[in-house]
Amino acid sequence: MERAVFTRTLSRVPGPVTVVTTVDPTGRRSGFTATSFSSVSLRPPLVLVCLDKGASTYAAFTDAQRFLVNVLAHDQGGVARRFAASGVDRFAADEMERCELGLPGLPGACARVACSLYSVVGAGDHGILIGRVMRTYVSDRAPLVYYDRSFVRLALDPNPGDRPTNALHLTGW
Secondary structure, three states, X not given: OOHHHHHHHHHOXXXXXXXXXXXXXXXXXXXXXXXXXXXEEOOOOEXXXXXXXXXXXXXXXXXXXXXXXXXXXXXXXXXXHHHHOOOOOOOOOOOOEEOHHHOEEOOOOOEEEEEEEEEEEEEOOEEEEEXXXXXXXXXXXXXXXXXXXXXXXXXXXXXXXXXXXXXXXXXXX
């Protein structure tokens, strides 16, 4: 499979935009942006997030005891871009607060999922961080979605026609 064809194909699959954070025993904060976030199990409650093995934050997360998945709200694209960038202080904007399990979190997030590290599974050039969900937070804010290499937001369809009244569609951001 050609890499370009593979990435173009998967870019057509909408995904949530998350910023995942942790703190090491010395208090040093680490974080990264991910769109590969999903539930795994209800019993026990498990979620997964994928992280490139070459990322500067890889060791911090594979050694972490806990991490927090911040599911970004529709207006937090700038946060996603900053946490995806290399060579910058990702926490410089100081919008993070101590949240669930004492981890850095975004108070304006759509949702937060606080986890203890359950397992790390190697998968090609990525590690799959599996977390046991310890605490959650949910707001009424609309999520930020990554689709076709762009941030988009979900919106209620103002003219549902033959579709259900609560149908959703993607709007460019």
